[in-house]
Amino acid sequence: METARPSPLRSLFEILRPLLAGPIRVIEGVGAYSLLLARAFNLPRDLSPKLYLRNTLTQMVQVGIDSIPIVALATAFSGGVVVVQAIYQLENPLLPATLVGTFAEQSILLELGTLVTAFVLCGRVGARIAAELGTMRVKEQIDALEAMGINSLSYLVVPRVVAGILMFPLLYVVASTVGMLSGLLVADASPALSAGLFWEGAREFFKVYDVVFGLVKSLVFGFAITSVACYTGYYAKGGAEGVGEATTRAAVLGCVCVLIADYVCAALLL
Amino acid sequence: MRNELKVGLAVLFAAVVLYFGVRFLQDQPLFGGGYRVVAVFDDAQGLSEGAFVRLNGVTVGNVSEVELSPDAREVYVTMDIRGGIEIPRGVSIGTSGLSALGEVNVELTPPPGADAGRPLVAGDTVRAITTPDLFDLLAGESTGITARADSALVRALSVFTSLDQTLANSGDDVTAVLAQLRFLTTAATQTLLEERERISGTLGALERAALSAESLTNDYALLGRELSVDLTEDLRATTRDIRQTVATNSDSLEATVTQLNTTLRNVDRTLADLSTVSGELDTTLALVNSDSSSLGLLLRDPSLYYNANAAAASLQQLMQDIQRDPGRYAKELELVDIF
Numbered sequence: 283m284e285t286a287r288p289s290p291l292r293s294l295f296e297i298l299r300p301l302l303a304g305p306i307r308v309i310e311g312v313g314a315y316s317l318l319l320a321r322a323f324n325l326p327r328d329l330s331p332k333l334y335l336r337n338t339l340t341q342m343v344q345v346g347i348d349s350i351p352i353v354a355l356a357t358a359f360s361g362g363v364v365v366v367q368a369i370y371q372l373e374n375p376l377l378p379a380t381l382v383g384t385f386a387e388q389s390i391l392l393e394l395g396t397l398v399t400a401f402v403l404c405g406r407v408g409a410r411i412a413a414e415l416g417t418m419r420v421k422e423q424i425d426a427l428e429a430m431g432i433n434s435l436s437y438l439v440v441p442r443v444v445a446g447i448l449m450f451p452l453l454y455v456v457a458s459t460v461g462m463l464s465g466l467l468v469a470d471a472s473p474a475l476s477a478g479l480f481w482e483g484a485r486e487f488f489k490v491y492d493v494v495f496g497l498v499k500s501l502v503f504g505f506a507i508t509s510v511a512c513y514t515g516y517y518a519k520g521g522a523e524g525v526g527e528a529t530t531r532a533a534v535l536g537c538v539c540v541l542i543a544d545y546v547c548a549a550l551l552l
Numbered sequence: 553m554r555n556e557l558k559v560g561l562a563v564l565f566a567a568v569v570l571y572f573g574v575r576f577l578q579d580q581p582l583f584g585g586g587y588r589v590v591a592v593f594d595d596a597q598g599l600s601e602g603a604f605v606r607l608n609g610v611t612v613g614n615v616s617e618v619e620l621s622p623d624a625r626e627v628y629v630t631m632d633i634r635g636g637i638e639i640p641r642g643v644s645i646g647t648s649g650l651s652a653l654g655e656v657n658v659e660l661t662p663p664p665g666a667d668a669g670r671p672l673v674a675g676d677t678v679r680a681i682t683t684p685d686l687f688d689l690l691a692g693e694s695t696g697i698t699a700r701a702d703s704a705l706v707r708a709l710s711v712f713t714s715l716d717q718t719l720a721n722s723g724d725d726v727t728a729v730l731a732q733l734r735f736l737t738t739a740a741t742q743t744l745l746e747e748r749e750r751i752s753g754t755l756g757a758l759e760r761a762a763l764s765a766e767s768l769t770n771d772y773a774l775l776g777r778e779l780s781v782d783l784t785e786d787l788r789a790t791t792r793d794i795r796q797t798v799a800t801n802s803d804s805l806e807a808t809v810t811q812l813n814t815t816l817r818n819v820d821r822t823l824a825d826l827s828t829v830s831g832e833l834d835t836t837l838a839l840v841n842s843d844s845s846s847l848g849l850l851l852r853d854p855s856l857y858y859n860a861n862a863a864a865a866s867l868q869q870l871m872q873d874i875q876r877d878p879g880r881y882a883k884e885l886e887l888v889d890i891f
Contacts, residue, residue, distance in 0.1 A: 330876050339555040347558050378655070387577070430874045437878065452566040459569050485614075486655075488577040488602055493570070 315513045322439035322512075337441035345407050345442070345508070346449025353453050354460045356402045357395065361461030364389050365468040369475060379475050383483025386465045391492040392552075395458035397544060399450070400503040404536035408511035411442055412532030415515030416525035424516070439512045443505060450504030451497045458496065499547045506539040578632075579604070579614050586613060586635045587674035591658065594680075596627040597647045598656045605631045606648075607660040612637045615658060629680070631658060638671035645680035 288296075368385040415438060418424050427434040462484070469480035511532040518528035575582050593599070596618055605613040617630040633639065642663040649655040672678065839845050 333877060339559055342559045343555045347562050350562075427878060430878060431871055432875055432878050449562075452562055455566040455570050455573075459573060462573075485577055485579045486602065486604065490574060490578070493574055 314517070315510070318435060318439070318513050318516065319443075319509060321433075322435035322443075324433075324436070334441060337437075338444050341441045341445035342449050344410070345403075345445045346452055349403060349406055349449075349453060350456055352406060353399050353402055353457050356398050357390075357457040357461040358464040360394050360398045361386065361390055361464040362468045364394065364461075365465040365472075365480075369469075369472055373474060378483075379479045380483030380486060382469060382475055383480040383485075384487045385483075386469075386480070387462065387484035387488060388492065390461040390465065391458055391496050393544075395454050395461055396496050396499045396503060397540070398461075399453050399457045399500070400507060400540040401537060403450070403453070403503075404507055404533050404540065407446070408507045408532040408536040409529045411508060411511035412515035412518070413525055413529045415512060416518030416528040419516065419518045420521055420524055435516070439509075439516065442512055443508045446504035446508030447501055448504075450500040450507075454496055454500035458493075495547070495551055498551065499544065502543050502547060503540050506543050507536045510535045510539055578602075579611065580632065581634055586633050586637075588616070589631050589633055589639070589672050589674070590677045591629045591631060591645045591680040592621075592677060593627040593629055593647075594625075596629060596656075599627075599629060599647055599658065600656070604657040605633065605660065606657055607637070607639060607643075608662070612639070612660070629658065633672075640671055643672070643678065645678055647680075 364386050365382060368382040368389075372379075372381050372385065415424075418438070424434045424438070427437060466477055466480055469475045470477040514528045514532040514535065518524045520527075572582055580586065599615060599618055601615055601618060603615040604611045605615065613631055613633040615629055616632045617628075619628050619630075620626070621628060639660060640662050644661040644663065646659050646661070647656050648659040649657050840848050840851065842848050
């Protein structure tokens with residue numbers, strides 16, 4: 283007896299199924315992430331603003347104030363490295379020594395101040411948020427909040443994301459200042475340069491828009507890192523293993539989102 | 553320290569650092585303001601925002617804005633001059649530096665003479681002079697440069713002529729290389745001729761394989777036609793069987809109708825039983841409606857309704873309180889402090 287042959291479209295789908303599985307998962311993830319944010323920011327009236335403010339302040343301390351030392355440490359070394367490399371690359375009798383200051387100022391204000399801060403905070407803040415929410419999820423504390431009639435998404439996600447958006451610009455200011463000062467120290471210690479020439483170069487091509495651009499980027503990064511961490515933590519599954527997986531995903535996805543957002547900001551704003 | 557205080561201090565610190573940092577990088581005085589003066593240029597020669605303004609070689613401010621006039625014939629350059637610096641009226645304003653390297657600055661030169669009158673004040677507009685760029689100066693010198701380039705070309709021509717002679721002398725070497733190349737080509741042709749038989753044998757085998765494949769395809773087509781004839785015959789036999797079965801089972805239809813009649817009689821009996829149960833239910837409802845039974849009291853006593861209503865109101869108040877401040881009731885939901 284002759285067997286029925288599958289339609290060409292179905293055969294094509296069967297061939298492409300393994301290839302499409304990855305992109306479909308990514309699209310589903312984007313959809314779930316968007317829905318989570320939409321539900322979280324749909325603030326219920328019965329949760330008092332004072333409660334939100336108290337939670338947001340607590341998160342601002344954890345996300346911003348407690349991160350200042352590690353951000354300062356990372357950008358201090360980054361600023362120093364930028365100046366050392368600039369001196370090495372621009373060591374040419376035809377180029378003015380002040381170019382090192384220009385190069386350092388542009389690199390730190392436009393890119394390093396935000397990017398190094400974001401990468402450090404992906405590990406510190408993103409992982410912390412994901413682990414916190416993941417633990418609440420696997421210990422059924424989120425279910426308990428829901429049983430009490432509380433919108434757990436608003437209660438848990440909104441303060442963290444708002445704290446990230448508000449505190450990242452502050453960390454950018456700290457990072458840029460420390461980066462420039464460490465660059466100044468390295469320049470002054472170098473026989474090829476002096477502090478005066480460094481500042482002269484930094485001032486020569488400085489534009490206020492450089493700082494505005496950095497602040498806008500830090501707002502975007504703050505939102506991306508905290509919201510992605512909330513998403514991975516809130517939807518954690520399983521026990522301790524699930525929490526660990528959510529933490530790792532928060533750090534990795536946060537870094538990827540930061541890189542994409544970095545390119546988009548540069549393409550749109552520069 | 554309270555969270556409000558920590559956050560407030562950090563925000564104030566960042567705002568102060570941001571303000572003074574920007575002022576410092578703009579080369580503006582940290583405290584106290586300066587004043588703005590506008591210079592009108594015919595050609596800005598690559599002047600950009602942030603460029604230095606120098607008076608006798610000393611930086612006294614920077615350029616804050618460069619814009620074209622509405623008719624695009626002039627350029628307005630706004631300069632921020634530091635407070636305390638007095639620029640005498642009649643000052644000569646021009647540009648200096650190389651636009652190709654992006655280092656064009658404004659150069660101010662005071663007028664000659666001891667007393668130049670009152671200094672410039674905020675909002676003054678001054679006409680600038682256009683000084684030629686270094687590349688313009690080079691263009692002026694272009695005639696001399698062309699003559700020197702011409703003599704250099706003549707010398708290059710003589711060098712090429714001598715090189716051509718050298719190549720002509722080494723003609724024997726080129727001939728030897730060509731002879732070797734010819735020998736290699738002949739050897740390759742001979743190899744192909746020797747292998748001709750083996751190549752033709754391989755092609756013959758391929759041709760035979762193609763013929764076998766075609767024969768196999770024909771066999772499969774014949775087999776398919778035979779299978780199709782067998783299947784048609786099987787289908788006809790099955791249809792005949794179905795017709796015979798329908799003719800045989802006509803008696804069993806009558807038996808089914810008989811069974812249906814029996815079922816209808818059973819339904820009549822069930823309806824009679826239902827009528828009896830309904831009479832008993834009426835008796836029970838009469839008891840419930842009377843005040844003598846306990847069920848009747850439970851249904852008719854209004855105090856029970858009021859108690860239940862009050863309990864629901866209390867429960868609603870409790871839930872609203874929980875939603876307003878979950879921390880008060882969720883103290884047991886202690887979060888794990890991981891970092």
